[in-house]
Amino acid sequence: MSKTQAPHAKNLTVDGVTVNVSSLDEAVSSIVEAAERGDNFSVCTLNLDHVVHLQQKPDFRAAYRRARFVTADGFPIVILSHLLGRPISRTTGADLAAPLCEAAGKKGLPIFLFGSDRPTLDKTAAELRKRYQGLQIVGTFAPGRNFDAYSAEADTAIAQIRASGAKLCFLALGAPRQEVFASRCIDELDGTGCLCFGAALDFIAGTQVRAPMFTQRAGLEWAWRMLRDPRRLAPRYARCAAAVPRLIAGTLPQILNARMRKAA
Structure with a gap:
């Protein structure tokens, strides 16, 4: 099930x-x-x-x-x-x-x-x-x-x-x-x-x-991968970057509500 x-x-x-x-x-x-x-x-x-x-x-x-x-x-x-x-x-x-x-x-x-x-x-x-x-x-x-x-x-x-x-x-x-x-x-x-x-x-x-561990820990695994295969991955990561503002806008109400509940 x-x-x-x-x-x-x-x-x-x-x-x-x-x-x-x-x-x-x-x-x-x-x-x-x-x-x-x-x-x-x-x-x-x-x-x-x-x-x-x-x-x-x-x-x-x-x-x-x-x-x-x-x-x-x-x-x-x-x-x-x-x-x-x-x-x-x-x-x-x-x-x-x-x-x-x-x-x-x-x-x-x-x-x-x-x-x-x-x-x-x-x-x-x-x-x-x-x-x-x-x-x-x-x-x-x-x-x-x-x-x-x-x-x-x-x-x-x-x-x-x-x-x-x-x-x-x-x-x-x-x-x-x-x-x-x-x-x-x-x-x-x-x-x-x-x-x-x-x-x-x-x-x-x-x-x-x-990617090497230090890039994974720094949040830069994507950059390491893109440098190794820029033709394939650069457009993908450009689309990802463009999605960040919408992601933040979509989650901001959750964050504000959570902080308000915590402060109350």
């Missing part, structure tokens, strides 16, 4: 999406508990690029609002949460992958890897089995370049995930495809949580290199 988000008055909400997980530890423990119960659920990590998609794509917005767990992947989201008085720490898909695999290995929660390409999935599976004793990777699926969440290919993928018995499915399709596919999976799988992980599998396989 899937559950939609239950907005909490104290949590930061963006376009109807509530960031309801405050830390990496809380995310891991909540996801593991849901997987052990045999729930269907999805996990999304909110960043500025996603905020842009939320404004423009109704299917993406609907998928996000169905997510059981939403973390903050992006320092503007983190900063706004502090202003609200409900501080959260940045938790990306890449941050979640390692501790979830460690927990899954210890608790016997089988994992399915979905997305990217066949060589990357093979490398990722081999690396994860090497790192985490007892981890069961029960299937992989590398979709075509134009994967559609409601296509015949998606039907095949869902059937394979279901047959594998996976309790967790790591989705590495990029937004908005992975979130829309995860939303469909909530209705059609049997006790599987779908986690929207973006480039996390590529980082594990070594086919992409994550």
Whole structure:
């Protein structure tokens, strides 16, 4: 049985999406508990690029609002949460992958890897089995370049995930495809949580290199990535920057109300 988000008055909400997980530890423990119960659920990590998609794509917005767990992947989201008085720490898909695999290995929660390409999935599976004793990777699926969440290919993928018995499915399709596919999976799988992980599998396989830790801590991971691939990422980050004023305007009433309640 899937559950939609239950907005909490104290949590930061963006376009109807509530960031309801405050830390990496809380995310891991909540996801593991849901997987052990045999729930269907999805996990999304909110960043500025996603905020842009939320404004423009109704299917993406609907998928996000169905997510059981939403973390903050992006320092503007983190900063706004502090202003609200409900501080959260940045938790990306890449941050979640390692501790979830460690927990899954210890608790016997089988994992399915979905997305990217066949060589990357093979490398990722081999690396994860090497790192985490007892981890069961029960299937992989590398979709075509134009994967559609409601296509015949998606039907095949869902059937394979279901047959594998996976309790967790790591989705590495990029937004908005992975979130829309995860939303469909909530209705059609049997006790599987779908986690929207973006480039996390590529980082594990070594086919992409994550930004150095000092840039992550300084909130400059986006700048490091853009310098490495400016042609592809500069337009995206320009759109993200343009979304900041609307994001602030949309959350300002929440922040002011929270501060007024605190002062009363």
